[in-house]
Amino acid sequence: EKEGYEHFMLKEIHEQPKGIQETLVRRLNEDGTINLDGISMTKEDIENFDKVYIVACGTAYHAGLVGKLVIEKMARVPVEVDIASEFRYRDPFVDEKTLFIAISQSGETLDTLAALREAKRKGARILSVVNVVGSSVARESDDVFYTWAGPEIAVASTKAYTTQLICMYLIGLYMGSTKGTIEKDYYTQVLEELKLLPEKVEKLFGEEDQIAALAKKYHRKDQVFYVGRGLDSGVSYEGSLKLKEISYINSFAIAAGELKHGTIALMEEETLVFALATQDFLYEKMVSNVEEIKARGARVVAIAKEGRTEIEQVADEVIYIPPCMDEVSPVLAVIPLQIFAYYVAKERGCNIDKPKNLAKSVTVE
Ligand code: M6R
Numbered sequence: 001e002k003e004g005y006e007h008f009m010l011k012e013i014h015e016q017p018k019g020i021q022e023t024l025v026r027r028l029n030e031d032g033t034i035n036l037d038g039i040s041m042t043k044e045d046i047e048n049f050d051k052v053y054i055v056a057c058g059t060a061y062h063a064g065l066v067g068k069l070v071i072e073k074m075a076r077v078p079v080e081v082d083i084a085s086e087f088r089y090r091d092p093f094v095d096e097k098t099l100f101i102a103i104s105q106s107g108e109t110l111d112t113l114a115a116l117r118e119a120k121r122k123g124a125r126i127l128s129v130v131n132v133v134g135s136s137v138a139r140e141s142d143d144v145f146y147t148w149a150g151p152e153i154a155v156a157s158t159k160a161y162t163t164q165l166i167c168m169y170l171i172g173l174y175m176g177s178t179k180g181t182i183e184k185d186y187y188t189q190v191l192e193e194l195k196l197l198p199e200k201v202e203k204l205f206g207e208e209d210q211i212a213a214l215a216k217k218y219h220r221k222d223q224v225f226y227v228g229r230g231l232d233s234g235v236s237y238e239g240s241l242k243l244k245e246i247s248y249i250n251s252f253a254i255a256a257g258e259l260k261h262g263t264i265a266l267m268e269e270e271t272l273v274f275a276l277a278t279q280d281f282l283y284e285k286m287v288s289n290v291e292e293i294k295a296r297g298a299r300v301v302a303i304a305k306e307g308r309t310e311i312e313q314v315a316d317e318v319i320y321i322p323p324c325m326d327e328v329s330p331v332l333a334v335i336p337l338q339i340f341a342y343y344v345a346k347e348r349g350c351n352i353d354k355p356k357n358l359a360k361s362v363t364v365e
Contacts, residue, residue, distance in 0.1 A: 001153075007352045009154035009246070013338050014205065017198035019159040020331065022148035023166045024194055032191060034174045039143040041099075045125060046178045049099040052079040053124070055087045055115045056103035057362065059157040059241060060164060063103055063129075065234030066330045067168035073327075074176035084111035085365070088118055100124040101171070105152055105160035106361035107135025114365070116140060129167045131160050145171065154353045155360050156246050158338050161238060162201075165331050169194055193325045197332070200322040204335045207319060211336050214301060214317065215343030221272045224249055225263075226337070227256040227293075228276030229286060232303075235276055235330045239337030246345040246355050256289040267296035274337065277304045277311055278321060278329040290314045303333050 005011035029035050052071055054064035064081040071079045082092070084102075088111065094100065100119040104112045107130040116137060120126055128141040131149050138144045147163035173190055176182035218224075224243055226236035233255040240253035254263050256275070267273070273293050277286035283304075290300050291314050302315035305323050312318050321332040345352045 007154065007342070009156050009158065009342055009352050012152055012154055012159045013335070013342065015150060016159045016162050016335070017201045019147070019149035019163045020166055020201065021198045022150075023146075023163045024170075026146070026148055027170050028191070032188065034170055034177075034191075036174060039127070039145065041125065041127065041143055043178050046175050048097055049077060049125070050097045051093070052077055052099045052101060053087075053092065053094060053119065054079060054081040054101045054103065055084050055112065055119070057084050057109050057111055059161050059238060060103040060105060060109075060112070062234055062238040062241065063161055063164035063168060064101075065237060066165055066231055067101070067103070067171070069231055069234070070168050070172040070327065071175065074172035074182050075179055076181040077175070084109070084115040087115045092119075094119050094122040094124045096123040096125075098122075098124040100126050102126065102128040102130075102137055102141065103164055104128065104135075104137045105131045105147075105149075105157055105164075107132045107137035108361045108363055109137070110363050110365055113137055113140065127171075129164055131163070153360075155355055155358050156242055156341070156352070158242075161334065162331050166194065166197075169328065190325065190327055193328045196324070197328060200324065200332055201335055203322055204332060207336065208339055211319065211339045212343040215340055215347055218272050218299075219247070219344045219347035221270075222250060223266075223271060224251045225267075225271065225273045226251065226253040226276070227259060227273060227289065229256050229282040229289075230279045231326065231330050232276035232278055232282075232286075232333065235333045235337070236274070238334055239274060239276075239341070242338055242341035243344060245358060246341055246352050247348055247350055248356075249344065256286060259289065260292065264292065264296065267293055267298045269297040271296075271298040273298050273300050275300050275302045275315060276333055277302055277308070278333050279326045280305075280308075281326065283308060283310075287311055287314060303336060305329070
């Protein structure tokens with residue numbers, strides 16, 4: 001079943017171009033517009049929402065962090081993103097004018113399901129982004145936006161995340177075009193960028209050897225930081241979770257601008273920091289953040305877009321992702337982080353597909 005790959009995780013990392021492609025084609029019409037076939041939300045519903053709540057756990061929550069920025073930008077509606085186990089216990093502001101988006105690979109995560117029921121009880125409209133067809137979350141939602149990642153076996157989620165991101169873009173674009181908050185050109189441009197992603201992810205696999213070499217070099221570290229701004233900040237959280245759950249290295253993610261308010265105290269000689277710098281409009285800011293980190297003696301691996309080489313002057317190593325619009329870069333930037341986590345865990349002899357203390361789906365509170 002592993003089709004020649006040593007682990008399901010590696011196989012699933014490599015299945016991402018296919019999953020992205022599949023998730024996209026199911027929602028694209030021949031005339032280049034998005035279809036919401038099977039989803040009953042009307043134009044009027046979309047215009048009436050005054051708030052969006054995205055609720056999920058773990059990696060799915062990290063997809064929500066990106067979703068928040070994307071939907072806010074495109075549909076000009078306030079979006080809250082919350083952890084399901086927190087949402088449930090704080091009497092959230094949810095009513096008939098709320099669009100509640102639950103994200104879940106398995107569709108069986110108990111906290112997410114309970115949050116969904118709570119939102120439903122309060123009258124929200126429930127749209128879920130789910131990978132497993134017919135799962136509990138899917139069954140209890142008003143509408144389902146499926147990810148077409150195919151079965152995900154490894155405990156560490158990879159292809160579910162990137163396909164969840166695709167759904168966030170499609171939902172943002174659809175809502176934005178329905179409400180008239182985005183221009184036609186922008187809509188077309190983002191869709192074109194999305195269509196190029198499978199090929200670009202495939203191209204990134206060409207860097208697997210470089211990343212595996214970094215893993216060899218750094219696998220004995222006992223703490224690793226991930227920093228970024230804007231969309232890169234969401235991706236940092238996901239990179240950090242991937243590393244800790246399969247390699248058991250203490251990792252930590254933080255918005256780069258927040259470092260100097262405390263966490264930079266932990267930076268010392270030989271601390272390893274992944275600095276994500278894929279957002280053009282925040283690039284200079286990230287270069288300064290990397291300088292601050294370097295001044296404490298830490299090692300920095302930057303992730304930047306091809307062609308943006310200035311960061312080489314401050315970082316120790318740079319992994320380049322293919323050029324793209326800022327909006328879609330999370331889908332590319334996460335790939336080297338997944339590959340790095342995988343090879344570090346391998347170097348450390350960990351049980352990659354079934355890490356200790358973890359289950360694929362968490363059906364207890
Ligand atoms: O099935 P779900 O997407 O609801 O699962 C949510 C989390 O339990 C899951 O993403 C978990 O964090 C993964 N092990 C992360 O790799």
